[in-house]
Amino acid sequence: xxxxxxxxxxxxxxxxxxxxxxxxxxxxxxxxxxxxxxxxxxxxxxxxxxxxxxxxxxxxxxxxxxxxxxxxxxxxxxxxxxxxxxxxxxxxxxxxxxxxxxxxxxxxxxxxxxxxxxxxxxx
Numbered sequence: 290x291x292x293x294x295x296x297x298x299x300x301x302x303x304x305x306x307x308x309x310x311x312x313x314x315x316x317x318x319x320x321x322x323x324x325x326x327x328x329x330x331x332x333x334x335x336x337x338x339x340x341x342x343x344x345x346x347x348x349x350x351x352x353x354x355x356x357x358x359x360x361x362x363x364x365x366x367x368x369x370x371x372x373x374x375x376x377x378x379x380x381x382x383x384x385x386x387x388x389x390x391x392x393x394x395x396x397x398x399x400x401x402x403x404x405x406x407x408x409x410x411x412x
Contacts, residue, residue, distance in 0.1 A: 290319045294406075302409035313402035320404060329407035 290309050297307040312319040313334055323330045365372050 290315075291322060294319070294322065297406065297408075300408075304408035305410045306408050307406040309404045309406065311402055312404040323404060323406060331405045333403045333405075 290312060293309060294307075297304075297309075301307070309319065312332065320330070320332060
């Protein structure tokens with residue numbers, strides 16, 4: 290993120306916003322860097338932001354339908370009693386509870402940790 294931020298600084302005067310992903314990692318070092326540099330920034334883990342952008346409520350019907358569909362491929366093994374994914378099509382796509390396995394947080398958009406930094410083209 291620090292390297293991406295340095296790149297952002299070279300184009301900052303030409304853009305409205307810069308968006309940085311996974312800024313909650315590294316014990317908050319990136320938001321601390323932004324504060325130290327005097328940047329105007331918003332962070333999606335801010336409670337006010339999260340209550341105003343309740344995507345879990347909006348996405349719930351889609352998530353529920355996807356889970357119902359995917360759970361059809363999960364059964365309890367009669368020999369071991371363990372739940373397992375039956376279909377090869379879904380191996381690595383869902384876990385034994387029928388939850389989608391995505392990379393990058395696509396299964397729960399409200400858990401993205403982004404920092405949005407004001408650029409130079411504003412207003």
